[in-house]
Amino acid sequence: MSSTDLQPLKIPSGWSVEWNLLTETDPTKANIHEFTGSSLLLLNSSSRLKAIDVSWRPEGDISGAFQLQVICLRPTFNAKTNTMEYDGLWETPELEFQTKDRLELVAKINHLMFYLQPYTDNRIMLKPGVVDESNEGIRQELFKGLTSDVATKIMASNHKELQDLLLEHSAVSKTMVEELAHSGASKGIRNKAKQLLNSKRFKK
16 A cells, blocks of 8 residues: 555644554455554554554454554653653553444544543652652552551551542541541641541541
8 A cells, every 4th residue: 555545634733643554445355455464553642641543353354343442551761761651551441442434433533632531640650750669569559458557558658649548548447547637748638637537427
């Protein structure tokens, strides 16, 4: 296929084309062998931390369809190259869409590029692209379940974000809240804990 028959797309600011093998050609028995490869189109947005990937599945099979996935991107700082890299969360696509209709696919791509909401990276970071391994490990433990051991680690961490997550946890106890009201990592944490103690939940 020549580059002149590539499928036109309405690409807004903030999106980049990593590669594009998507053409204005509709799949037929005569050309289905051209619909191969792991990806026909890959678009990235570092500002929204999203990627749009398009492929034809099964490859080279006229009974197949266009497969679109929206993949969230996690920024990772590469100290060797002094650049930010983006790791795709391919195991857990945010959105999946399939169609045999090329024009329906194009309309979906154009819509998503304008309206996809930015991905929120909830990991605890030391700086952009650099994970705070110790405190992120505690956050992961909390995500699995609140135990007295996890609560003790959060209290000892003196980390505002972790203590805020503890206060918002459905299983947080009055004792934990009282401790944060007295010795939370910041005035904001202490005030939030005091407000929680005055709520109906703990005034009973």
